[in-house]
Amino acid sequence: MSTINCSGNLIDLSTPRVMGIVNATPDSFYDGGKLKSDAAILKQVDQMLRDGAAFIDVGGYSSRPDGTHISVEEELQRVIPVIDLIKKSFEGVVLSCDSFRESVIASALQHGIDIVNDISAGKLDSKILETVGKASVPYIMMHMRGTPQTMKSLTNYDNLLIQMNSYFAERIATARAAGIKDIIIDPGFGFAKTTAQNFQLLKQMELLKSQDVPILAGVSRKSMIYKTLGTNASKALNGTSALHMLCLQNGASILRVHDVKEAVEVIQLFQAIQEN
Numbered sequence: 288m289s290t291i292n293c294s295g296n297l298i299d300l301s302t303p304r305v306m307g308i309v310n311a312t313p314d315s316f317y318d319g320g321k322l323k324s325d326a327a328i329l330k331q332v333d334q335m336l337r338d339g340a341a342f343i344d345v346g347g348y349s350s351r352p353d354g355t356h357i358s359v360e361e362e363l364q365r366v367i368p369v370i371d372l373i374k375k376s377f378e379g380v381v382l383s384c385d386s387f388r389e390s391v392i393a394s395a396l397q398h399g400i401d402i403v404n405d406i407s408a409g410k411l412d413s414k415i416l417e418t419v420g421k422a423s424v425p426y427i428m429m430h431m432r433g434t435p436q437t438m439k440s441l442t443n444y445d446n447l448l449i450q451m452n453s454y455f456a457e458r459i460a461t462a463r464a465a466g467i468k469d470i471i472i473d474p475g476f477g478f479a480k481t482t483a484q485n486f487q488l489l490k491q492m493e494l495l496k497s498q499d500v501p502i503l504a505g506v507s508r509k510s511m512i513y514k515t516l517g518t519n520a521s522k523a524l525n526g527t528s529a530l531h532m533l534c535l536q537n538g539a540s541i542l543r544v545h546d547v548k549e550a551v552e553v554i555q556l557f558q559a560i561q562e563n
Contacts, residue, residue, distance in 0.1 A: 420466030
């Protein structure tokens with residue numbers, strides 16, 4: 288059984304789960320700047336939980352390509368009040384913090400987060416691994432190269448999936464050495480990958496199952512969808528649902544999404560296929 292321990296709450300990932308995205312940023316590619324008040328945040332989280340989200344992921348640093356670099360202080364000012372608000376308002380909510388900075392994660396852990404989501408797998412701030420290990424919380428590590436500001440130019444691979452498996456093997460070993468028990472890998476769709484590489488990755492994602500840890504897939508409303516369809520992020524929900532089914536078929540245990548209800552429905556249909 289594939290379970291992760293979130294602050295004593297054992298969550299079984301043998302049934303795929305949904306992680307709802309809460310962006311405390313003004314410039315995220317789809318919903319940046321939408322949540323301008325506590326009421327707006329609470330309304331969104333409440334709806335996500337009602338729709339079946341198992342996790343809520345809060346981020347204050349926009350990691351989209353060419354995203355604006357901000358200070359640690361500004362990131363803390365964005366995420367900590369949101370974490371406090373959600374924790375205070377929703378009993379038992381399982382909260383993840385999306386940050387690659389140790390100081391932000393250390394503060395977020397003091398404020399009660401249950402999962403750490405690091406786009407850099409500890410490569411941008413190596414101290415983060417020790418902090419997560421001491422906190423005994425699950426750790427989501429993503430594949431990327433460079434930084435959000437430089438990753439678009441770092442898309443040359445000899446063999447994408449072989450290199451990704453090598454990357455994860457090394458990062459998982461380093462995380463285990465730091466005392467991290469529950470590890471989830473995120474292939475990093477759109478991070479140092481071209482649109483064609485994203486689709487290759489989706490097609491071959493099952494090869495990452497050799498790492499023997501749960502896989503989180505984040506394709507929700509990304510440019511690989513809307514550029515292929517000749518539309519924009521706001522009109523990419525149907526395309527997102529189509530790719531979510533492929534993510535599940537190719538081994539994803541967690542879907543990280545903007546639209547929880549629709550993702551939960553995809554999982555229900557996937558489960559019906561599996562059971563028959």
